[in-house]
Amino acid sequence: MTRNPSRLVLATAVVVLSLVGAFAAFNTGSEAPGGVAIAHPRATGSPDGPGGDWRLAFSDHFAGTTLDAAHWSTCYYWDCTNRSQPELEWYEASQATVENGTLSLTADPEQTHGKQYVSGMVSSYGKFSFTYGYAQVVAKLPSGQGLWSAFWTLPEAGGWPPEIDIMENWAQSDTIDLFLHYGQSGWEQSSVVVPTFSDGFHTYGVDWEPGSISWYVDGALQAHFAVSITEPEYLLASLAVAGNPGPDPSVRFPQSLQIRSIEVWQHPRAADSHATS
Numbered sequence: 065m066t067r068n069p070s071r072l073v074l075a076t077a078v079v080v081l082s083l084v085g086a087f088a089a090f091n092t093g094s095e096a097p098g099g100v101a102i103a104h105p106r107a108t109g110s111p112d113g114p115g116g117d118w119r120l121a122f123s124d125h126f127a128g129t130t131l132d133a134a135h136w137s138t139c140y141y142w143d144c145t146n147r148s149q150p151e152l153e154w155y156e157a158s159q160a161t162v163e164n165g166t167l168s169l170t171a172d173p174e175q176t177h178g179k180q181y182v183s184g185m186v187s188s189y190g191k192f193s194f195t196y197g198y199a200q201v202v203a204k205l206p207s208g209q210g211l212w213s214a215f216w217t218l219p220e221a222g223g224w225p226p227e228i229d230i231m232e233n234w235a236q237s238d239t240i241d242l243f244l245h246y247g248q249s250g251w252e253q254s255s256v257v258v259p260t261f262s263d264g265f266h267t268y269g270v271d272w273e274p275g276s277i278s279w280y281v282d283g284a285l286q287a288h289f290a291v292s293i294t295e296p297e298y299l300l301a302s303l304a305v306a307g308n309p310g311p312d313p314s315v316r317f318p319q320s321l322q323i324r325s326i327e328v329w330q331h332p333r334a335a336d337s338h339a340t341s
Contacts, residue, residue: 065146065214065229065302111198111329112267113280122192122299122328126167131160136186141222145179150307152180152210159184167323169303171211180310184321185302193220193296197330199230200269200280201301204322207262208315211235212304215268215326217297226293228277231268233261234306235319240268242279242287254279254287265324272297299326 111118124135131138138157140146145154154177159170161184169184176182201215213235217228229243238259244252258266258281271278272293279287303321305311 065149065212065216065227065232065300065304111200111269111327112283113198113200113269113285114271114278117332118198118329119332120327121194121197121330122188123325124167124327125325126162126165126323129162131157131162131167131186135188135191136160137189137191138184138186140185140187141189144177146304149304151212151304152307152310153183153303153305154179154181155185155302156182158182160186165324167301168320169301169323170318170320171206171303171305172318181305183303183305185300185304188299189218189220191298192328193298194328194330195294195296196272196274197328198269198271199299199326199328200267201231201326202265202267202324203231203301204263204265205233205235205261206303206319206321207235208311208319209236209309210306210311210315211319212306213302213321214304215299215301217299220296220298226295226297228270228272228293228297230270230279235262236309240281244277244289244291246291246293250291252289252291256281256286265322299328301326 124132138160139155145151153171159182161168161170171181171183173180174182199217203215205213213233214229215231218224219226225245225247227245229241232241232243238257238261239255240258240261242254267282269280271280275292276288276290277293278285301323
């Protein structure tokens, strides 16, 4: 979430998900308008990514009608917007709502704190962090120019980097971007085309291991980088409103990033998850 959208031109790889291959293991037969198959993630019990032995270290399936304050805050710890980017939103707790097993992070036009929009985000800073494991979100993304969805991590100690961007999407594109920032200038990036990201729920996850990080979409491996990150990271999910370019008149508000679950799995031998509240 720290980059300008114009850096998308530096993508190192674009992979189109095969409707016969990657989606087939998850499809239950429903179709989006135009006949595009929608992936349906498996029921919980194991992550939708790499196999092996895992234990659940963190889970929120957004039951009830209120956000769990033991898990989440609704702003960054330093502010309620990201001033390092040309973003147009101010995050408000009222824009992160829970209903019918879904967290909705909702953007609306509203002037406040010098910004043109209000929107929603959640952060586990000071409440949960982890070192190594598989972090995944089951999410349905909004569609429209200027809408910037993300599921990502930042250092529990503060500062930046490292940053693991498990999923990012500028909603005028059907490309899901997978970013990694490390050191003061190192970064890696890959991309995957998911034409149905706004038609149904998909699973986006990262397997963070000592010396490597791998990205999965709907259980299929999409990218792998041999990079070492060793410090605890916390979770964030956000719907920003980008200013480069911002929403055009075709975008109909409100727009929401909808999340059914956020989970972190670790190998049984790992002990590096932290309830930091």
